[in-house]
Amino acid sequence: MSTPLNTQIAFITGGNRGLGLETARQLGKLGILPVIGARSEQAGLDAVAKLKADGVTAESIVFDATKPADRARAVDFFQARAGRLDILVNNAGVYLEGEPGVSRPYTASTLPEKVLRDTMETNFFAPVALTQALLPLLKKAPAGRIVNLASILGSLTLHSDPTSPIYEMKSAAYDTSKTALNAFTVQLAFELKGSSVKVNSAHPGWVHTEMGGASAPMNVEDGAKTSVRLATLPAEGPSGGFFHMGDALPW
Ligand SMILES: NC(=O)c1ccc[n+]([C@@H]2O[C@H](COP(=O)([O-])OP(=O)(O)OC[C@H]3O[C@@H](n4cnc5c(N)ncnc54)[C@H](OP(=O)(O)O)[C@@H]3O)[C@@H](O)[C@H]2O)c1
Structure with missing residues (x-):
């Protein structure tokens, strides 16, 4: 039997720093219990302490997105903690191609296979597997919400338009992984039609984090807003879309 929990509960992967930590903070400020997935126990505890200092109650679990045993443990955790999962933010991600911008x-022709495989493992295969594993618990929530942290760099439409702002910004492995994640959003949304679970892709903006780098123009507070908005969509909100702030992006 799980312990009754009166608040919504959210799982944020890669929640120990960057956009994930800020997403946890903003969800916590809304009265939702954020559970941070962190690769090291200490990193998770440090993140929880940081949030506590800001008046947010959070919890953490050890979670490496690429490890099947960690994904299984996450399922067991949410089953035992709440018997459901209200919000899944597939936020953990890697960029293995230098510093963005x-x-x-x-380039596409010189990309080492290992860089492509490692990028796809964390940014695509891991969130797909985690979502599949947690879907039964998301369906038990009154209004399950899945947010896939994609990127505008996953947009094939913009990458093939010479006039678009990202046309020159090609990162062959990262961009491909985010395009694939967007495809999963569309596939899963189709399957979830008529259910209470919504799934959307988010582009946070180009955000000043370790991944975004020092040249990124957007702060982390604004960067987390898209994930928070999609994590808390009302019943009449969209599913199967790709958004930055409130605006739809082209696939
Ligand atoms: N920053 C941007 O401009 C930007 C733009 C578009 C999209 N995004 C996307 O937004 C998400 C968050 O980005 P960010 O800027 O906050 O990145 P970040 O500062 O580099 O943080 C990445 C987080 O992911 C975690 N992580 C990496 N690999 C993991 C794995 N195998 N298992 C579990 N956790 C793992 C990291 O954990 P450790 O601390 O253990 O390394 C860290 O907590 C990513 O999916 C990214 O692609 C970011």
């Missing part, structure tokens, strides 16, 4: 070590 600064260095570009590979």
